[in-house]
Amino acid sequence: MHPFTLERPRDLAAALAFRAQAGRNDAPAEYIAGGTDMVQLLQEYVRQPERLVSLAGLLDNSVDIGPQGLRLGAAATMAEVAAHPAVVQQFPVISEALLNSASPQVRNQATMGGNLLQRTRCPYFRDVGYAACNKREPASGCAAIGGENRWHAVLGTSENCIAANPSDLAVALVALDAVIEVRGAGGQRTVALIDFHRLPGDTPHIETVLEPGEVVVAITVPANPAARRSHYLKVRDRASFEFAVVSAAVALDMDGPLIRQARVALGGVGTKPWRVPGVEAALAGASLDPGALRRAAALAAEGAQGHGHNDFKIELMQRAIVRAIETAGARA
Ligand SMILES: Cc1cc2nc3c(=O)[nH]c(=O)nc-3n(C[C@H](O)[C@H](O)[C@H](O)COP(=O)(O)OP(=O)(O)OC[C@H]3O[C@@H](n4cnc5c(N)ncnc54)[C@H](O)[C@@H]3O)c2cc1C
Numbered sequence: 430m431h432p433f434t435l436e437r438p439r440d441l442a443a444a445l446a447f448r449a450q451a452g453r454n455d456a457p458a459e460y461i462a463g464g465t466d467m468v469q470l471l472q473e474y475v476r477q478p479e480r481l482v483s484l485a486g487l488l489d490n491s492v493d494i495g496p497q498g499l500r501l502g503a504a505a506t507m508a509e510v511a512a513h514p515a516v517v518q519q520f521p522v523i524s525e526a527l528l529n530s531a532s533p534q535v536r537n538q539a540t541m542g543g544n545l546l547q548r549t550r551c552p553y554f555r556d557v558g559y560a561a562c563n564k565r566e567p568a569s570g571c572a573a574i575g576g577e578n579r580w581h582a583v584l585g586t587s588e589n590c591i592a593a594n595p596s597d598l599a600v601a602l603v604a605l606d607a608v609i610e611v612r613g614a615g616g617q618r619t620v621a622l623i624d625f626h627r628l629p630g631d632t633p634h635i636e637t638v639l640e641p642g643e644v645v646v647a648i649t650v651p652a653n654p655a656a657r658r659s660h661y662l663k664v665r666d667r668a669s670f671e672f673a674v675v676s677a678a679v680a681l682d683m684d685g686p687l688i689r690q691a692r693v694a695l696g697g698v699g700t701k702p703w704r705v706p707g708v709e710a711a712l713a714g715a716s717l718d719p720g721a722l723r724r725a726a727a728l729a730a731e732g733a734q735g736h737g738h739n740d741f742k743i744e745l746m747q748r749a750i751v752r753a754i755e756t757a758g759a760r761a
């Protein structure tokens with residue numbers, strides 16, 4: 430492990446003054462919350478910051494629910510949010526996404542903020558033995574294009590990076606139009622989660638729209654009639670902890686047997702959590718007839734590009750959408 434100084438600021442203002450930056454391999458200082466991702470990256474020499482700025486005890490960890498919707502403090506753990514009775518009842522897709530993530534031990538430690546900022550599971554990114562990784566080392570190339578890319582993205586890729594975003598939580602939240610509250614030395618602002626993660630483009634090492642020093646302080650999910658009838662379907666290589674090969678988060682607002690409004694987002698297939706508005710538009714007014722669902726789900730493949738080993742994801746993600754909608758639709 431590369432040596433670093435651990436800073437324990439007395440309050441958030443002092444932490445912000447360090448201008449630590451999440452998701453940037455060229456940042457000399459980074460924040461650490463639960464540490465479940467950061468410590469792995471330090472151990473593997475993927476990250477070598479001079480300073481780690483601890484957020485422990487500085488951020489809100491409450492889970493609040495009211496007429497406006499849900500508010501999750503950035504320090505709330507995955508386990509706390511997944512088990513919260515109101516989340517289970519009113520936002521099942523969030524609870525299911527979390528319970529299908531990681532292991533109980535990790536969920537007890539990992540935070541909401543850290544989950545949204547976790548780094549990709551691309552094996553070439555996580556193994557410094559491979560020189561070519563534009564995300565880890567800008568302008569070094571991409572070993573996954575033309576290499577082992579079974580786990581990689583088919584949507585939102587660039588010629589510089591095809592890494593999939595690993596967060597299950599983010600997929601569920603994007604489906605529900607979540608908003609991120611961000612605080613920096615200059616004040617507070619909000620960012621729609623759909624705009625929070627950046628496409629890789631020419632700069633895959635810059636993963637979010639966070640400015641140096643900014644921290645995620647909370648996540649808000651607006652109240653929505655579709656949230657109760659929601660579901661997270663995760664397809665993975667083994668039933669115990671494993672990242673998504675493909676996942677689908679859906680939420681349905683039904684008008685009798687017809688879908689009034691559907692929200693659909695995909696995981697494991699995009700370089701960022703991926704919403705599919707074309708599918709949603711095709712589902713509006715449709716029944717739960719399997720043929721209609723399959724025709725709508727086929728629109729998710731627009732613009733998708735496989736890289737050999739991951740070609741199967743283009744078909745699998747359509748099937749995941751259909752199955753997730755059938756499960757959500759069967760809910761009272
Ligand atoms: C064995 C294992 C299995 C896993 N399986 C899954 C899975 O199936 N699905 C899944 O989604 N995840 C999975 N994960 C990842 C896990 O969810 C993340 O490691 C965890 O959510 C990160 O949270 P943390 O608080 O520990 O973050 P940390 O490790 O402390 O930090 C992660 C990143 O977030 C930044 N950061 C943390 N908090 C903030 C904040 N408030 N504002 C700005 N930046 C911040 C840090 O600087 C760092 O870059 C797994 C992890 C492990 C170890």
Ligand code: SF4
Binds near residue numbers: 571591
């Ligand atoms: S896909 Fe992205 S993270 Fe993986 S090797 Fe290529 S540049 Fe690096």
